Amino acid sequence: MDVVIAGGHGKIALRLERILSARGDRVKGLIRNPDHAGDLRAAGAEPLVLDLERASADEVAAALEGADAAVFAAGAGPGSGAARKDTVDRAASVLLADAAQRAGVRRFLQISSMGAGRPPRPGSDEVWAAYLRAKGAAEDDLRARDLDWVILRPGRLTDDPGTGLVTLAEPEVGHFDVPRDDVAAVLAALLDAPHVRRRTLELVGGTTPVAEAVAAL
Ligand SMILES: NC(=O)c1ccc[n+]([C@@H]2O[C@H](COP(=O)([O-])OP(=O)(O)OC[C@H]3O[C@@H](n4cnc5c(N)ncnc54)[C@H](OP(=O)(O)O)[C@@H]3O)[C@@H](O)[C@H]2O)c1
Numbered sequence: 058m059d060v061v062i063a064g065g066h067g068k069i070a071l072r073l074e075r076i077l078s079a080r081g082d083r084v085k086g087l088i089r090n091p092d093h094a095g096d097l098r099a100a101g102a103e104p105l106v107l108d109l110e111r112a113s114a115d116e117v118a119a120a121l122e123g124a125d126a127a128v129f130a131a132g133a134g135p136g137s138g139a140a141r142k143d144t145v146d147r148a149a150s151v152l153l154a155d156a157a158q159r160a161g162v163r164r165f166l167q168i169s170s171m172g173a174g175r176p177p178r179p180g181s182d183e184v185w186a187a188y189l190r191a192k193g194a195a196e197d198d199l200r201a202r203d204l205d206w207v208i209l210r211p212g213r214l215t216d217d218p219g220t221g222l223v224t225l226a227e228p229e230v231g232h233f234d235v236p237r238d239d240v241a242a243v244l245a246a247l248l249d250a251p252h253v254r255r256r257t258l259e260l261v262g263g264t265t266p267v268a269e270a271v272a273a274l
Pocket residue numbers: 063064065066067068069070087088089090107108109110111130131132133134135145146149168169170171210211212213214215
């Protein structure tokens with residue numbers, strides 16, 4: 058399988074690159090900082106410098122040409138303001154989806170977030186509200202497209218070692234933690250499960266082995 062990951066230097070992205078390259082898939086990671094290229098190569102991925110806040114849909118489509126799947130793993134990250142929630146968490150996902158359709162890449166996995174699209178609790182921080190709005194808008198955009206999409210909403214991410222045990226189901230599964238290792242493992246399993254499509258799934262730590270959780274969908 059030939060997979061393109063947008064936000065290729067992200068913490069989940071690097072884990073997914075290691076899993077996919079170890080099982081013999083070809084992985085390309087789109088990054089904005091050329092200094093990150095070595096980390097991608099070490100993870101078994103081919104780096105391609107493409108800033109998703111500046112690139113055109115045609116440029117991204119060229120990067121996707123011939124791929125079997127696109128994964129949106131980018132995010133403005135902690136410390137960014139409301140404006141970049143919109144330009145990355147929403148607009149870069151929209152750009153990747155536009156490009157996937159231009160390039161004829163039907164399979165599209167989007168990392169979203171628990172709480173996306175729901176109104177934030179009263180009194181929530183404005184940047185947090187902007188984040189949830191951006192993730193919700195990116196989800197809505199993807200749901201309206203003729204693509205074989207899966208929206209994956211993890212709970213709070215940790216860098217704890219993966220357990221391989223998850224709860225993966227339609228909303229709502231509850232706000233719990235999930236190790237990034239297990240998010241990457243679920244994404245890899247979803248790439249192998251093309252019958253799982255047009256589904257919005259929430260993911261937290263649980264008791265079901267990843268392969269079983271995906272097979273049960
Ligand atoms: N933190 C949580 O608890 C939580 C919970 C649920 C969901 N999520 C979401 O899960 C996703 C992945 O999480 P993660 O921890 O793996 O994220 P991460 O480590 O912050 O990775 C995000 C990546 O996106 C890249 N990026 C940002 N702007 C870009 C641009 N213009 N062009 C290309 N790449 C760009 C960043 O690159 P740079 O290094 O160049 O900035 C970074 O490598 C994020 O969307 C996050 O919002 C997070």
